[in-house]
Amino acid sequence: MSSSAGIVLAGGRSSRMGTPKAALEWHGSTLLRRTAGILSRVADGPVVVVRAPGQALPELPPQVEIVDDPREGLGPVQGLAAGLAAVASRADIAFVCSTDLPFLHPAFIRRVLRAGAEGADVGLPVARGHPQPLAAAYATALAPAAARLVAEGRLRPAFLFGECTVARLDEATLRGDPVLAALDPDLDSVLNVNEPADYQAARARPAPEVTIQRFGALADGHRGPLPARAATVAGAAAAAGVDLGAHVVAALNGDQITRDGQVPLAAGDTVFFLAADAGG
Amino acid sequence: MTAGGYFGRALVVDARAATASTLPLPDGLLRAYIGGAGLGTWLLHRLGPPGFHPLAPEAPLAFVFSPLVGTPLTTSAKFAVVAKSPLTGMLNDALASSHFAISGKLTGHDAIVVRGACSRPSVLLVDGAGARLADAADLRGLPAAEAERRLRDRLGGGWRVAAIGPAGERGVRYATISHDGRHAGRGGLGAVMGAKRLKAVAVRAAAKVAPADPQAVLAAARDLRARSFGPATAKYRQLGTLANLLAFNAIATLPTRNFQAATFSGAPQLAAEELAEMRTVTRSSCASCTIGCEHIYGARGGRRARVEYENVFALGPMCGVADPDAVLAASGRCDELGLDTISAGGTIAWAMECAERGLIDAPWLRFGDADAVLRALDEIGAREGLGELLAEGTRRASERVGGGSAAFALHVKGLELPGYEPRTMQAMALGLAVNSRGADHNRSGAYEADLSGEHDRLAGGQGHAAAAVETEDRAAVMDSLILCKFLRGVFTEPFGEWAALLSAVTGWDADGAELRRTARRIVMAKRVFNLREGWRPQDDWLPQRLLSEPLEVPSGRVAMLTPERLRRMIDGYYAARGLDGEGRPGRAALDDLQLS
Numbered sequence: 001m002s003s004s005a006g007i008v009l010a011g012g013r014s015s016r017m018g019t020p021k022a023a024l025e026w027h028g029s030t031l032l033r034r035t036a037g038i039l040s041r042v043a044d045g046p047v048v049v050v051r052a053p054g055q056a057l058p059e060l061p062p063q064v065e066i067v068d069d070p071r072e073g074l075g076p077v078q079g080l081a082a083g084l085a086a087v088a089s090r091a092d093i094a095f096v097c098s099t100d101l102p103f104l105h106p107a108f109i110r111r112v113l114r115a116g117a118e119g120a121d122v123g124l125p126v127a128r129g130h131p132q133p134l135a136a137a138y139a140t141a142l143a144p145a146a147a148r149l150v151a152e153g154r155l156r157p158a159f160l161f162g163e164c165t166v167a168r169l170d171e172a173t174l175r176g177d178p179v180l181a182a183l184d185p186d187l188d189s190v191l192n193v194n195e196p197a198d199y200q201a202a203r204a205r206p207a208p209e210v211t212i213q214r215f216g217a218l219a220d221g222h223r224g225p226l227p228a229r230a231a232t233v234a235g236a237a238a239a240a241g242v243d244l245g246a247h248v249v250a251a252l253n254g255d256q257i258t259r260d261g262q263v264p265l266a267a268g269d270t271v272f273f274l275a276a277d278a279g280g
Numbered sequence: 281m282t283a284g285g286y287f288g289r290a291l292v293v294d295a296r297a298a299t300a301s302t303l304p305l306p307d308g309l310l311r312a313y314i315g316g317a318g319l320g321t322w323l324l325h326r327l328g329p330p331g332f333h334p335l336a337p338e339a340p341l342a343f344v345f346s347p348l349v350g351t352p353l354t355t356s357a358k359f360a361v362v363a364k365s366p367l368t369g370m371l372n373d374a375l376a377s378s379h380f381a382i383s384g385k386l387t388g389h390d391a392i393v394v395r396g397a398c399s400r401p402s403v404l405l406v407d408g409a410g411a412r413l414a415d416a417a418d419l420r421g422l423p424a425a426e427a428e429r430r431l432r433d434r435l436g437g438g439w440r441v442a443a444i445g446p447a448g449e450r451g452v453r454y455a456t457i458s459h460d461g462r463h464a465g466r467g468g469l470g471a472v473m474g475a476k477r478l479k480a481v482a483v484r485a486a487a488k489v490a491p492a493d494p495q496a497v498l499a500a501a502r503d504l505r506a507r508s509f510g511p512a513t514a515k516y517r518q519l520g521t522l523a524n525l526l527a528f529n530a531i532a533t534l535p536t537r538n539f540q541a542a543t544f545s546g547a548p549q550l551a552a553e554e555l556a557e558m559r560t561v562t563r564s565s566c567a568s569c570t571i572g573c574e575h576i577y578g579a580r581g582g583r584r585a586r587v588e589y590e591n592v593f594a595l596g597p598m599c600g601v602a603d604p605d606a607v608l609a610a611s612g613r614c615d616e617l618g619l620d621t622i623s624a625g626g627t628i629a630w631a632m633e634c635a636e637r638g639l640i641d642a643p644w645l646r647f648g649d650a651d652a653v654l655r656a657l658d659e660i661g662a663r664e665g666l667g668e669l670l671a672e673g674t675r676r677a678s679e680r681v682g683g684g685s686a687a688f689a690l691h692v693k694g695l696e697l698p699g700y701e702p703r704t705m706q707a708m709a710l711g712l713a714v715n716s717r718g719a720d721h722n723r724s725g726a727y728e729a730d731l732s733g734e735h736d737r738l739a740g741g742q743g744h745a746a747a748a749v750e751t752e753d754r755a756a757v758m759d760s761l762i763l764c765k766f767l768r769g770v771f772t773e774p775f776g777e778w779a780a781l782l783s784a785v786t787g788w789d790a791d792g793a794e795l796r797r798t799a800r801r802i803v804m805a806k807r808v809f810n811l812r813e814g815w816r817p818q819d820d821w822l823p824q825r826l827l828s829e830p831l832e833v834p835s836g837r838v839a840m841l842t843p844e845r846l847r848r849m850i851d852g853y854y855a856a857r858g859l860d861g862e863g864r865p866g867r868a869a870l871d872d873l874q875l876s
Contacts, residue, residue: 213530216523216552217514223553247511247769249733251531254834259733270834274527275515277769278727280589280699 004113005091006039007083008032009076009134010099011052011069016195021100023058024199027207027231029262030058031193032099034231037264040064041252042109045091049099050083061260075155076134081146088140092116098134100192102202105266107180108189112137112169120167122160127171127187133157135190139164183268207231208267212240215274218248225270234261236271249276283786284492285347286310290323291389293404293411295476296337296396300411303327305390311788311798312874315346315390317373318760318802320362321809323393324371325875330812334364334468335451335475337397343442343481345385346762347785351491352501354508355764357381357568361442365467366475367453367623367673368694368718370810370819372467375722375759377566378460383440386485398477401449403431407439408486416479421446423616424458424480431480443480444470445618447661451475452671454623454696458615461586462566465620466720467695468673492787500781504770508570512769516573517563521589522552524699532833533701533730536597537647538629539690539823542701542831546602550592555604571766580605585612590721593699594625599632599653606650613654617661623673626696628656630674630689631666639683642666687824693718702822703831703839705730706740710849711748714820714863716806722765725751738839745852753799760802775799803857804865805873817862820850 010032014021022032032049040047040063048065051057052072060066067086069079080096087094093116095109115123116137123137142164149159175181193199212226228239233252237244244250249257251272265271282288288310290303313319320342327340341363348356359381365372384392387406394404401416419427424443431441441459448455448470455470456463491497515523528534529547536544548554555561555577565572579585585608595601595610614621635645645652645666659667669677674696678689690697695718702709711724721727729747730737757778758765771777776792783790822841830840854863
């Protein structure tokens with residue numbers, strides 16, 4: 001079994017925003033595409049998006065699974081139950097979040113998921129003055145308990161926390177992770193956008209600071225790292241003047257190879273661009 | 281009637297009796313195997329007695345041309361040398377590009393096969409007057425390039441020469457055959473030639489062969505030429521294959537210190553980008569090639585050195601050497617001796633680790649010591665000192681040394697691994713494990729899948745198996761047509777486009793589906809040859825180090841290739857190829873091979 005999954009709860013009504021939050025644009029991507037992509041970078045198991053029945057979603061990468069929440073309007077525990085059930089046979093723990101976290105950082109997810117490895121059923125960040133149940137880690141074995149709570153009409157996450165071991169991760173604990181402290185010192189990972197003003201403020205912030213490195217013919221005389229601001233691989237390619245596609249691929253932090261320009265970037269990332277043809 | 285682009289016959293030379301005969305190659309056979317590696321495989325089946333020793337007189341050594349040779353199609357001046365490898369004991373085809381291909385074919389033969397051994401050092405001459413042997417005593421011990429130069433001076437205009445260096449004469453199991461500064465490099469075919477006491481084969485054009493549809497071929501050649509200047513080949517044109525080095529280092533696929541690491545701190549000094557900036561560089565092209573991937577750099581002492589990724593990987597990071605002049609010197613020494621750089625570097629790196637562990641008494645041989653690499657190469661080429669052991673390659677050497685050294689002897693079927701780290705390229709891991717030639721990056725281009733973005737390169741699965749089959753099939757066709765693989769990126773519908781080229785040359789009505797069947801037939805014929813010659817299921821496997829020692833990539837993820845994962849991928853590969861659980865074909869596949 002893979003050890004970790006990612007679950008995005010996309011089924012909220014976005015009533016305060018007045019428009020579906022999942023489709024909101026942020027530096028060349030949608031909030032949902034970005035959130036699902038950030039989860040995909042960390043989870044070594046499935047990534048699922050839980051949506052309301054019939055809810056239209058913006059484009060997602062093919063490996064992201066879509067799960068229909070059987071009942072609409074019952075809140076996050078219902079979505080949690082549906083999402084955990086969808087991944088329970090394939091992962092031990094899942095990072096569960098809402099769709100509206102433009103600053104969610106992979107280092108934050110890794111730190112929160114570690115709470116599961118340390119024995120807790122739930123890793124619950126307490127940051128920016130509040131518990132963050134929609135940016136938290138849950139043991140997938142909690143799926144039946146969540147479903148039962150929904151059936152009993154006990155729809156708040158606190159009811160679930162009362163039935164399991166919860167590791168509360170305060171800001172000091174979170175910042176104790178040196179990688180997270182360096183890359184997301186203000187814990188902006190939990191900043192969500194609920195209202196148009198939140199969204200405008202988020203859009204006003206620049207794209208993450210990343211480093212670009214081009215190799216071979218792509219360097220075109222520009223060897224060495226190139227600092228840039230880009231929220232997606234496509235944004236980095238544009239900043240570097242590279243034509244991502246049939247003959248050029250990207251490697252994010254020296255890890256996976258991609259031609260998908262919509263792969264999200266986070267602060268501190270390094271994007272390598274290299275020739276797709278590795279003939280030697 | 282023989283199809284366009286073919287003569288419909290092979291010349292079979294008996295070097296012992298100094299006689300030659302003609303073997304007819306019927307149209308149906310040519311269509312089934314095309315030429316190059318494919319036709320060479322069939323010739324080995326037909327002319328090699330079962331169980332023959334690769335260095336025995338009866339061992340066939342085939343120089344095989346192709347229907348596209350001599351056409352204006354870019355990169356088509358290539359030929360295959362096919363024989364049973366003294367390194368692996370299995371089928372080996374090594375390709376090279378040069379005017380030898382054109383002149384060899386225009387002797388009036390689709391292949392020249394040598395059997396038997398000469399009684400004294402000789403050169404085989406083939407032209408319109410037929411085949412004959414000439415004395416080569418004066419060429420003994422010379423580097424291949426020097427022997428080639430002297431022979432051409434002696435023979436006069438129009439002759440093209442493929443020759444071996446001192447390593448081939450002395451039976452080093454990874455000796456090369458060279459011509460025009462290019463090498464049929466892998467698998468030790470130079471040793472096969474040396475065992476026949478053949479210092480060189482010289483050919484002179486004497487015949488003509490026309491394509492079936494010259495206008496169509498010309499139009500295709502113009503189109504292909506234009507596409508060869510596009511983005512698909514930019515890497516090769518601008519920096520050559522060495523452009524891989526820094527990129528591979530960044531993504532932890534650069535084998536270092538005998539595969540103990542996948543990144544090398546000295547990589548920036550050895551990179552093409554660095555060399556291109558700091559040194560004089562000239563580009564060169566193989567015959568009939570518009571890409572021009574070859575980059576020749578100025579080296580210490582006013583010398584000039586041809587640089588390829590595999591040379592630099594094997595003699596640099598693999599041995600822990602970061603001094604570019606030292607690596608260029610070692611590469612040049614391999615050329616002079618006639619050594620496959622990959623196997624030479626791989627074997628020396630293995631010996632360095634053995635020396636560090638106290639398994640062999642060679643305190644001078646240490647990772648990072650450039651002088652030690654040069655000394656080891658000289659000893660290998662002379663088969664003196666430690667070279668007597670290392671000339672056997674890592675598999676045999678590790679069997680002799682023992683002490684657990686087989687676990688870090690990085691070979692498959694006896695062929696040393698190229699510069700593609702299998703743990704962080706797991707489609708390539710499968711390709712290396714199952715390929716008939718052994719650990720080879722040119723017969724299995726499965727690294728294409730690892731770099732496609734469509735597969736998790738750190739977690740091999742069934743998708744990787746399908747990709748390994750596909751890239752192996754593509755290689756089988758390209759190696760038989762023959763077209764350079766550096767051109768592959770310009771084809772959007774490769775099998776269909778290749779079928780159109782083949783049809784224009786031959787007059788056949790081949791289509792992409794037929795070429796896919798042809799590819800599978802060629803791959804199967806290679807496997808069946810190996811089965812006949814003693815292949816065992818455990819030969820489709822990887823060295824223990826790769827299956828037991830994890831690697832960390834720059835993101836912090838750990839790459840682990842477990843035996844179970846490799847087994848699942850191999851099972852998937854076998855299923856996709858229609859093989860049984862032990863990698864053996866069924867009756868229907870055998871009947872398709874036209875071997876009886």
